[in-house]
Each structure stands twice: as structure tokens, then as C-alpha cells.
Amino acid sequence: MRHVAVIAEGRMTYGYSRPVMRAIETDPDLRYSLIVTNQHLLPTFGYSIEEIERDGLNITDKIYSTLDGYTPATMCKSLGVFLISVTDALVRLEPDIVLVVGDRGEHLIAALAAAHMNIPVAHIQAGERSGNIDGLTRHAIARFAHIHFASGPDAAERLRRSGEEEFRIFMTGAPQLDELVNGDAAPPEEIERRFDLKLDKPLLLVVQHPVTEEFGDGVEQMRETLEAVCELAYQTVLIFPNNDAGSDDLRLMIERYHRPFMRVERNLPRDVYAGLMRSASAVVGNSSSGLIEAPAFHLPAVNIGNRQRDRARGSNVIDVPYERAAIVEAIRTALSPAFREQLLASDDSPYVGDGQVSERIVEILKTIPLDEKLLRKQLAY
Helix, strand or coil, X not given: CEXXXXXXXXXXXXXXXXXXXXXXXCCCCEEEEEEEEXXXXXXXXXXXXXXXXXXXXXXXXXXXXXXXXXXXXXHHHHHHHHHHHHHHHHHHHCCCEXXXXXXXXXXXXXXXXXXXXXXXXXXXXXXXXXXXHHHHHHHHHHHHCCEEEECCHHHHHHHHHCCCCHHHEEECCCHHHHHHHCCCXXXXXXXXXXXXXXXXXXXXXXXXXXXXXXXXXXXXXXXHHHHHHHHHCCEEEEECCCCCCCHHHHHHHHHHXXXXXXXXXXXXXXXXHHHHXXXXXXXXXXXXXXXXXXXXXXXXXXXXXXXXXXXXXXXXXXXXXXCHHHHHHHHHHHCCHHHHXXXXXXXXXXXXXXXXXXXXXXXXXXXXXXXXXXXXXXXXX
């Protein structure tokens, strides 16, 4: 059996790897170990490892590496701590492949460690663009990765142009869409009951993270968003930001603006979050879920600021700056019957999701030759 070590650092990317691990569990030729770290282990951010435990996945390592403070310096030091610990985990586990996802720092560190230890690295969501340090991280991972799983043709072509050899690139699609396509979302009646909502009224789902390059500006950015939400006073479910630099200030701002029409959550199980997306009138903020997952529900996304600046997007996305008036206008546009009718008629998401992406990824993990050709990378540029 081939042994795949999977890295899970937070709720942002758990949905990328969970369907892949479930597919591995049904394959007699593969097994996996799950290394859990960062936000999953932080009570302040909802201690989402409990969701992984409820899912019954094979957690082999819990790596506590995140320093408090949530500044650029603590982010860097936390990654340094993780490098030491994940190296020890890989020495003990002796995996055949290390599976990393997306564009977070912990996945770059795991890829760096594995590549130096001559362990092939496979990368889900390879070749995409975003808009900040995450974009740089994703493309740094590509240099250390030996196998690239691209979510769409544009991402696959970008990998080729960046010098990656053709035999390493697989246009599999986006595995986080598998569960949505296959109906793994909490039903509307559960969403209505759990959050005390009336789904015949407008509902906003707000998720806004700090932007690393704009450290120090996050308070004013969040203020503009919350002022817009308060002006409209629609039913709102607001999810805490991730733990990137500046997140402490954003959480304080959220608590200051908490209103009776708002439900504030530290973290939510993925099926509940998916159910909210299915029930919401619009998603507001700067989460990638507004660009990747929202089109599966024909859900409008008001995308604020630069965090997703370069990411591919469909017609469900309305881009606005951090300005209260612009955000209010965009939300009103998103909720208009004309905009919703346009979305129902369109199917232009750049992210491929047919419910079988995870199976394609697992087949490649199982069958690709783990030989010297794979390990000895030659960049084509």
C-alpha cells in the first residue's frame, strides 16, 4: 500500500483534502496519515480539529506551532517551528507521498521538508493565482512539488509556462467541489433552525480575512464592510477571520459591531458552511469560497479588496474596494432579481467540479511511478 501523508492547517483548506482522504479510505492500494496543525488546534478560532475527529479521519500527528500575537513576525516564527516538527513527523511516518493543498505557509513548509527528504510532493490547486502572499506561496510550492493537480485549464497552462514538465501536470478539477456537487450540505431547515433565520428574507454570509501585505489596515477595512452590513441590516451570519497577521484587530472590530441581526461564529463544520452558502442571498468579504464554491450554488459574491485580486472568477463575482458605499451598492446589485436570473442562466465557473475530482486524484496518487524521473525535477524554462 502506498502511504500518503496529508497536511491540514485550517478550515480554509480542509475541504480540499477531506474528500480525497475519504476516497483513499475506500481504495485497498492506498492509506494516509493526517498531520494537523495551526488553526485547527486553536480554541480562539473554533478548535476545528473536533470536526476532523467527528469525521473519523486518521489523525496521526498534532503539531502545535502557532505563536500568539498574530503579526508578520509571529507568522514567520510559527512556520519555523512547524518546519522542525513536520520534519520529525515525516521521519517517523516514512510516507511515499506528501499531499499539500492550496497556498498556505504550512503547506509550503511541508513541501520544502519533503522535497529535501526525497519524498515526492503532490499539490492540490496548483497553478492558480490569488492576490497576496498566498499567491507567492502557491507558486513557491510548485517549485518543490513533483505532481500538480490543477483545478482548470488556465491553471494547468500556467504551470507549463512556469517551467513544469508536462508529465507532472494533471487537470483534475477542484476536489472541494465534490462534496457540494454530491449534495453534502446541511438542509435549509437545519440552517434556519440552527441560526434562528427566516430564509424568505435576505441573508448575508460575511467572511473577511486580514491581508498580509496590508497589515495595519485591516481595522479600517473591516470597519467599512461592517458599516455597510449595518446600514442594510439584513440577516447576517459572520464567520471569524483566519489567524493571519492582523486577525486579533479584526476580531475586536467584529465584536464591537455585533448587532441583534448578526450571528457571529468562530468556526463552522464544512457541511453547515455549505448549507449557509446554499441558503444565503450573497457572500460578502474576501474569502476564496466566494469565487470557487459559491458558483456551485449560483450564489452572488461581493469580493472586497485585493486578497483575491488575481484569482480566476465567474460572473457571480462583483469586485469592490474597501468603501462602505460601494459595498452597499454591490450587495444591493447582488440581491437584485436581474442579477440572480443572470446567474441561474450562466455556468461560467473556471473551476472544474463534477463530483469525481477526488477519485481522479486518488488514481494518480496510486499509479504514478515513484521513480528517479519523478524525483529529479528539470525545469523547462
